[in-house]
Amino acid sequence: MSTGAGVVAMVKTARSRATRRRIAEAAAELFVRDGYLQTTMAAIAREAGVAVQTLYLAFEGKAAILSAAVDLAVAGDDAPVPILDRPWVARVRADPDGVAALGVFVGAATQIIERFYPLYAAMRAASADPEVADLVTLNKRQRHMVHAQIVRELSEKDGFRPEVGHATDVVYTMVSQETYGLMVAERGRPAAEWSAWVARVLTEELFRTR
Structure with missing residues (x-):
């Protein structure tokens, strides 16, 4: 050429x-x-x-x-870069302090969920459509995969205490559109308050802080 x-x-x-x-x-x-x-x-x-x-x-x-809109909302841009190759993941990996690395993850996840939640709620409302239901399921599977990798990274830090599989389930449950929706969208609490609560709970669950 x-x-x-x-x-x-x-x-x-x-x-x-x-x-x-x-x-x-x-x-x-x-x-x-x-x-x-x-x-x-x-x-x-x-x-x-x-x-x-x-x-x-x-x-x-x-x-x-809709699938493209989901990708755009989750990533925040249309760059062909997988989530696990994003700079914030590298910061989680590089920080030797487990609690600080967890904070980086929760901060990044909060930004993602804030962008994505309105569209996710629209998807849930339309989940009677089989294609939409498949996208909801795919999003959950991808989120679990990302969280599993983040937990593996955190498990290498000093003070990490739970079994990795259990920790992954805890993170997947806490860092979710569902908990965000209940506290922020339904109860009207600020997103920053939800984020601080998630970080506090996960710090207690994942690391020896005493």
């Missing part, structure tokens, strides 16, 4: 990526505001400022757009 052709290809790729992101962001707003089942492809196209045909060129269908 010539240099000129390579530049053209990169520009096309960047435009395609930008279009996909615009569609995913527009769709997420509609799913949260109007509901996933009530949102049509035509409505997504209008919100994104593209033709309906463009939606189908970029995605297989509405569920695929």
Whole structure:
């Protein structure tokens, strides 16, 4: 491939990526505001400022757009970097202080859940749709996988005390959309208060602090 052709290809790729992101962001707003089942492809196209045909060129269908919106909300960007390769995970791994490393994790997880919770709630409301239900299940499985790896990293720190499998289940339960939803969305407590509570409980559960 010539240099000129390579530049053209990169520009096309960047435009395609930008279009996909615009569609995913527009769709997420509609799913949260109007509901996933009530949102049509035509409505997504209008919100994104593209033709309906463009939606189908970029995605297989509405569920695929929802999947992209989930990825964008969880990651916070559209960079093709897995969660476990993100800088905050490297900080968890590198910090020799277990409680400090746990704090890095809880802080990052709080930001993720704050971004993702409104869309997650919309997904739960639409889980009668089999494709949406599959995405909810996939998200839970992926979250458990990430938490299991984080716990393995924390288990290498001084003072870590529980069995790794038990610790993973505790982290998976505490650092979840469900507990966030109960305390923040339902009871109206600040997200910072939820985050501090989670960090405090997990510190007591995972590390010898006395």
